[in-house]
Each structure stands twice: as C-alpha cells, then as structure tokens.
Amino acid sequence: MDLIAVLADAVRAAVGPQAAVFALAAVGLNLQFGYAGLMNFGQAGFMLVGGYGMTVSVTRYGAPLWLGVLVGLLMGFLLALLLGVPTLRLRGDYLAIATIAAAEILRLLFRSEAAAPLTYGVFGVQQFASDFYDLNPFGGGSYGIGRFSLSGGQLWIALVGWLLVAAAVALTALLVSSPWGRVIRAIRNDEEVVRALGKNTYAYKLQALALGGLMASVAGMVLALASQAITPDTYTADLSFYAFAVLLLGGVGRVLGPVVGAVLFWLLLAASDSLLRQAITSGVISDEVLSTSDVGPIRLALVGIALILFMYFRAGGLLSRRTPKTAATAKAEVAA
Amino acid sequence: MTSSPSGHETTRPILSAQGVQRRFGGLTAVDVDEFAVRGGTITALIGPNGAGKSTFFNVLTGFDRADAGAWQLEGREVTGLPAYRLARQGMVRTFQLTRSLADLTLEENVLLAAPGQRGEGIGGALFGRRSWRRQEADNTERARELLARFGLEQMAGQPAGVLSGGQRKLLEMARALMSEPRLLLLDEPMAGVNPRLVETLLDHIRQVRAEGTTILFVEHDMDVVADISDDVVCMAFGRVLATGTPAEVMRDPEVIDAYLGSDEADDDDPAHLAGKGRQP
Ligand SMILES: Nc1ncnc2c1ncn2[C@@H]1O[C@H](COP(=O)(O)OP(=O)(O)OP(=O)(O)O)[C@@H](O)[C@H]1O
Ligand SMILES: [Mg+2]
Numbered sequence: 023m024d025l026i027a028v029l030a031d032a033v034r035a036a037v038g039p040q041a042a043v044f045a046l047a048a049v050g051l052n053l054q055f056g057y058a059g060l061m062n063f064g065q066a067g068f069m070l071v072g073g074y075g076m077t078v079s080v081t082r083y084g085a086p087l088w089l090g091v092l093v094g095l096l097m098g099f100l101l102a103l104l105l106g107v108p109t110l111r112l113r114g115d116y117l118a119i120a121t122i123a124a125a126e127i128l129r130l131l132f133r134s135e136a137a138a139p140l141t142y143g144v145f146g147v148q149q150f151a152s153d154f155y156d157l158n159p160f161g162g163g164s165y166g167i168g169r170f171s172l173s174g175g176q177l178w179i180a181l182v183g184w185l186l187v188a189a190a191v192a193l194t195a196l197l198v199s200s201p202w203g204r205v206i207r208a209i210r211n212d213e214e215v216v217r218a219l220g221k222n223t224y225a226y227k228l229q230a231l232a233l234g235g236l237m238a239s240v241a242g243m244v245l246a247l248a249s250q251a252i253t254p255d256t257y258t259a260d261l262s263f264y265a266f267a268v269l270l271l272g273g274v275g276r277v278l279g280p281v282v283g284a285v286l287f288w289l290l291l292a293a294s295d296s297l298l299r300q301a302i303t304s305g306v307i308s309d310e311v312l313s314t315s316d317v318g319p320i321r322l323a324l325v326g327i328a329l330i331l332f333m334y335f336r337a338g339g340l341l342s343r344r345t346p347k348t349a350a351t352a353k354a355e356v357a358a
Numbered sequence: 359m360t361s362s363p364s365g366h367e368t369t370r371p372i373l374s375a376q377g378v379q380r381r382f383g384g385l386t387a388v389d390v391d392e393f394a395v396r397g398g399t400i401t402a403l404i405g406p407n408g409a410g411k412s413t414f415f416n417v418l419t420g421f422d423r424a425d426a427g428a429w430q431l432e433g434r435e436v437t438g439l440p441a442y443r444l445a446r447q448g449m450v451r452t453f454q455l456t457r458s459l460a461d462l463t464l465e466e467n468v469l470l471a472a473p474g475q476r477g478e479g480i481g482g483a484l485f486g487r488r489s490w491r492r493q494e495a496d497n498t499e500r501a502r503e504l505l506a507r508f509g510l511e512q513m514a515g516q517p518a519g520v521l522s523g524g525q526r527k528l529l530e531m532a533r534a535l536m537s538e539p540r541l542l543l544l545d546e547p548m549a550g551v552n553p554r555l556v557e558t559l560l561d562h563i564r565q566v567r568a569e570g571t572t573i574l575f576v577e578h579d580m581d582v583v584a585d586i587s588d589d590v591v592c593m594a595f596g597r598v599l600a601t602g603t604p605a606e607v608m609r610d611p612e613v614i615d616a617y618l619g620s621d622e623a624d625d626d627d628p629a630h631l632a633g634k635g636r637q638p
Contacts, residue, residue, distance in 0.1 A: 193484075200483035201475045201490060204462070208470050211459040214421065218453075219471045219537055220445035221478070229480060 028296040030169035035292030036285045038176065039248035042183030043069075043241045044287060047261070048268040048280030049190040050237030055266075056275035057198055058230035059210030061118035064105070065238045065265040067125030070257035071097035072239025073246040074132060078140060080150055087153040091243060098239025102232035110227045117231075126259060133254035146253030154179075154247050183244045187281060190237050195277045197233075206230050207275075238265075267329055273341030282340050290328055294321040370433075372397035372541050372572045373418070373449070378427030380410075380417050380596075387413040389596040390427070395541065395589070397432075400563060400573045402583040402604070405593035406617050411576045412454050414593070415545055419451045420444045432540065446473070448540030452547060454576070456526040460519030464510055467518050467529055468501040469494070471536035497536075504532040507562065524551045528559070535566065542566065544575035548582060560586050580618065584608070592617060 035041060047065050054060040075094030079085040085093070105124055109116040132141045160174035172180065197203050205226055208216045213223050246252040264287070272283020298317045301307040312320070332339065371394035380388040388410040395401045403411050416422035418429060420441035428437045431449055439447075459467050475497070477483045477490030505511045508528040513521070518529060527547060534542055547563075548556050563573055563586060577583050583590060583604060590607040592599045594616040600607045607613055 196487075197480070197483055200487075201469075201477035201494065202480055202483035204466055204470055205478055208459045208462060208466075211461055212457045214441075214453075215457045215459060216470070217441040218419070218421075218445055218451055219533070220442050220450070220473065222440075222442050233480075 024300065027169060028293055028300065031296035032289045032293035033170060034172065035288040037180060037184075038172070038288070039179045039183045039244060041284045041288040042180060042187050043245045043248065044264060044268050045187045045281050045284035046183070046190055046241035046244065047238045047265040048272070048283055049187065049194060050234035050241070051265045051269050052234075052275065052277075052280050053194055053197075053206075053237070054230055054234035056269065056279070057203065057210060058206040058227055059114070060110075060227060060231055060234075061114050062121045062231065062234065063118050063259075063262050063266075064121030064123075064125035065234075066257045066259060066261035067121065067128045068098050068101055068235040068238035069242030069245065069261060070125070070128055070132065070254070071101050072242030073252050073257070074141060074242075075239070076243045077147060077150055077246055077252045080153070081147055082140065094239050094243050095236055098235045098242075099232055102228070102235035106228045106231045110224055110231070122259065122262070125257070125262060129254045129257055141254070144254065146251060146256075148251040150252075151247045151250045155250075179244070179248045183248070186240055186244065190240070191277060191281060193233075198277065202226075267325065269339070270329060271332060271339055273339030276339070276341040279339050279341045286340065287325065290325050291321050294324045370397065371395055372432055373429065373574070375418065375429035376427060378414070378417060378429065379425045380413055380422060381425050386596050388417060388424075390414060390593075390598050393429075393591065393598060395572060395574050397572050398567065398570070399588035400567050400575070400586055401589040401591065402587040403574060403576045403591050403593065404578070404580075404583055404607075404617065405599075409593040409617075410596040411593055412545055413596075415451060415543055415576070419449060419543060421451075445537065445539075448538075449543065450534050450537050450539035450541070451543040452530045452534050452545055454545040454549070456523065456530050458518040458521060458526045458529055461517055463515050464505060464518055464521075464529060465498065465501055465514040468504055468533050468536045469497055471533045472497040472500070473537055501532075501536060504536055505529075508532050509558075524555065527551055528555075531559070531562070535571075539571055541572045541574065544573065546576050546578070548577060548579065556582065580608070 047069060050068070051062060051065055054062045072094040075097035076087075076090035079090040079093040080087060101124070105117065105120050109120045131137055133144045135143060137143070155175055155178065158175055158178040160177050162174050164171045164173055165177050166172055198207070205216060205221050205223075209223050209226060216223050216226075242257070245256065249256075268283035268287045269280055270283070271286050272281065273279030295317055298307070298312070298320060299314055302309055302312055302314050302317070373393075373395040375390060375393040378388055378390045378393070379386065403414070405411055413422060417424045417427075420439055420443070424438065428435065430436060431444070431447055434447070436444060436447060436449075445451075459470070462470070475490065476486050476493055482490060502511060502514060505514050508531065510525065510528060510532065513525075518526070521529060527550060531544070531547060534544075544563075548559060551559060560582065563575075567573055587604050589602070590604045591601050592607050592610070592613045599612045599616060600610040602610075608618065
C-alpha cells in the first residue's frame, strides 16, 4: 500500500476547489445558524440558484461571466426573501421546513422536462466556463511536487475559491464583532428579549438569511465553474447536510470553524476513499467483503462516525471553546 | 383616574389605556376600561394569580395582541405598534420569567440595550467602524456603571448563563435601564431576590424615578408595594378593581375581598398594611 498516495489524495482534496465550495456554503450557514440561530436546511437550494443563475445567463443569453455572477447573486437574494419573508415572523421550525422543501422543489423543477428549454433538464450543460479559464494566469502546466500537484486550471479555480472563502470569512469576522453581530447572537439566545430592547429582529433575521444565502450562491457558482458542468442532481439535500457536517466538525459560531471543518471533511473523505480503494485493489481487504463500488457510501459513513465522535468528545467542533470550559466549571470559577 | 380623590389629575399620564380586552377562547384575561400611569411615579399593579397582570403587560408592550382597546404613550397613539417600536418610543419591559441572553457576557447583555447604536446596521457596522467604536467605548463605560450599581461588576466578562436566578433579575433590570426608558414596566422584579437585596433594589427603583423614569411594576409583596409606590392599581379577573394611593387601595373592601382578604389576611390584617402606606 502506498501511504504517500493516500496522503497526496487527501491533501489535494483538502486544498482543492471542492473544499472551498463547502467552506463557502458553511461560512454562510455559520452566519445563519451559528450566529443568528436560523435553521436553514436548504443551503443546496441557494447553491443551485447561484450556479444556474450564472450558467443559464451565460449559455442561454450570451451574457458575459460577470453579469452571470450578478444574476446568480440576485437569484440567491430573491430565494432568501421568498423563504424568509413569510416564515421569519413565525417559530423557527417553519423556516427549517420551508428551506428543506424549497431546495428539493427547486431541484425537481430544474430537472423537469418542462423547464428543460431553460435549464437543460436532467443532463444539465457542460463546458460553459471558458471565459473563466481564459483568465487563468497559470497556463496548462502542473504545479506542485510529484504527487502533491494540481493542474494550472485546478490551481486557478482553487485560488479563486479560497480567495472568496477568505472574503466571506473576513466579512463574517467584521460583522460578528460589531454591534450588528451582537444583535444577531442575542437573537439566537432569545428573540423576545431583543425585541423588548427595541430591535427589529425580523429585519435582522432576514439580513442574516440573505447574507448566508448569497455566500451559498457564490459556492454554487464556484462548484459549477470547477467542474465545468452543472446538473440539478448535484444539488441534492445531501449538500445541505454536508454544509451542516462541515460546520459541526469545524466549530459552530466560530469565524474560522467552517474553513477548518471543510478541510477536515475533505481530508477524512479523500483519505478514507483512497485508503479503502488501495486496500481493496492490493487485496488487503478481499473483494468478497468489499468492492470498490462500496467505497463511496462507506467513506461517508466514516465521516458520520467522525461527526458522532466529535459530538461526544468535542461538541461544538474542533474550534469549540465550550468543551474545555463548561458552564459548570465557569460557575465554579466565579464562586472561587 | 377620575375617581381618585387625591389630586392625581395634576400630572398628565405617561401611559393611558381605554377598553383594552384580551380573550383566550372563552376566558377574558384582560378587560380594562380605564387605566393610567402618572408620569414620574412608581405605580404598582397588584392582584391575585391569574388576574391578567402579565397579559396586560404583554398587550401594552406589543408582545401580545389586543382584541379591543386603545392606549397612548405620552399622548401619542401607540395602539398595536410592534414591540420593538414601542421600546424605541421609551416603553421598555422586563419579563416575569427572567430571560438572560445566556451566551452573551453580562457586559454584552447590557450593551445590547444601548439606544441609537451606529454599528447596529450592516452598513454602519462595516463602513462606520471608527464611529461606532467611539460610541461603543462610551456605552461600555455606562454599562459597567450599571452593572456596578447592581453588584455584578466582577462578573462583567462572564456569560450570563452562569448567573443565579436572582442575579438574572438584577441583570435584566440593568439591561432595561441601559435603554434609557421613559416608562419602565417590571413584571415581578423582586421575585426570587434575597430580602437584603430587595432593599437595595427598591433604592435603585427610587433612584430611577428620581432620574425621571416612570415605573409600573407588578408585585405580590404588599409591604414592598406599600413602601415604594405612589399609586396602586389592583386587578382581578382581568378587570381593574381599584386605583389610588396604597392606603386607599388596601382599604378598599373589594380589594380586601378579592386579593388581600383571601390569602394575606390570615397573617396580615389589611388595616395594618394600609397603615404602612401612610408612613413617609
Ligand atoms: N397564551 C395564553 N393562552 C391561554 N390562556 C392564557 C395565556 N396567557 C395567559 N392566559 C390566561 O390568562 C389569565 C391571566 O394570566 P396572567 O399571566 O396575565 O396572570 P397574572 O396576573 O400575571 O398572574 P401571576 O400573578 O400568577 O403572574 C390566566 O388565567 C392564564 O391562564
Ligand atoms: Mg404574571
């Protein structure tokens, strides 16, 4: 078995564009759920409208890429209004139900025959990102050392993806350390108190939902650009749950939690994938027990186990500050 | 308060309400024909459990809707305004079951309440950093003063979740005061606070009145009510039974019958309680 190869696969995944996509979606979710306490189970829906907003504008209407990006952002914003306006005055559960349903409805709608003239139906559309890759300053060569290398195109999209993550993280950091951030953290604790102190909590929740939704829309665009392809079934409910998994692994309500979580998530996923495949092909695990086609689901199960272990030993994620100092010990300190 | 014989008409009411009703199914929890709080006073709202005091508070402050009625704050019509707008107009309330923001520190709890913060909008937060930073420094100073006033200054950096029940009441009061209310509605502020602290708390409430804030508070302890209130309103079954000075209300046969007589008279004779109200 070639452990260097396993490591290379894992590292490549952890710094690659996929990890950046997940980090972006989770940064948005962190603002919504980690800080404002909004239960958004439809991050995949925001990613879908972002990706399709961009792609359809470019391919169907011949719009330049920048305009496509703006359309994608606008779609994300409209989706946030559509979901938030009717539900955010109600109890939190309503948003959860609305988001999970809307994301699924959007996916089914986009893959339907009727919508195909606009959305290309089930098979989606490929090779629409030449505008983006024309900007690639790295050319076609390979970068890195030996196995730890990426092609120029991959490097370009990964760089753009991580720069966007950095921007989203910086925006979050500025916002949550401001009085605005104090209001949304307070809303997560007890919305009525915040209303009693003269804040329009409805408007704040809508803002947090929209901001997080916009970040997910950007994530959806990066995902489409990275694979040069978009199909509705990329944006299944799984994607929304992965965003939660990433956030929970990294640290809920911590600015860098989603970034750490995304890297960890892809390290785990790619390492277990590579390890299992090698074990099977080299005969360490007999293919009677496990065939290479089982690897996909099993590596996800391993991530699930990691998540459970985290919940057990480090609830709140790797960057959690709650675990070392529980409420009880803090109380004891005060008493002392 | 036309029925009051003691010259209550002289100051104009900061809060007045007419015909306020709130029904839950068949139960009429609040049915108040006339209600007024004189500006600059401490007014107590008393009445047996389930009289509708908290519901009345909720309706007035926009946390519950009224089925009928109208109310005015400092002469402005404010009927049915959402809670946050009523708070901005100067009517701020606390809750009977205390609600602290457990993950926020005590200082953040109090800072949250500061009015007119420039960093509370997204635009201001991002682009007016210099401006809100300065404001934040001033607010922090005031928040620390308020926490010190309630003996919570050593815990300013702790999350509010670690506080005891009584301490939470104090924090909630500090937080409400930070918002510079014109009218402060306190729902049982003394419940669960240790007797020695009650004295301090009463001093604070008097001081708040001296600073120009009107206070309307719900309280079951008749000694406290007699000690501190300028006016007393007694509710039972959703209605206002009596209004007046503490002495007047505690002498009122209807009040004795509905409230004092039923559960207080066993150990405290109402005449004695009323007598306390006359002490300076
Ligand atoms: N949301 C609600 N739904 C149904 N009934 C309610 C609701 N809120 C209050 N009530 C009823 O209205 C009545 C008045 O309740 P309220 O809480 O206002 O009493 P209170 O005077 O504050 O009593 P206490 O002194 O015990 O706090 C009670 O009979 C209560 O059961
Ligand atoms: Mg009550």
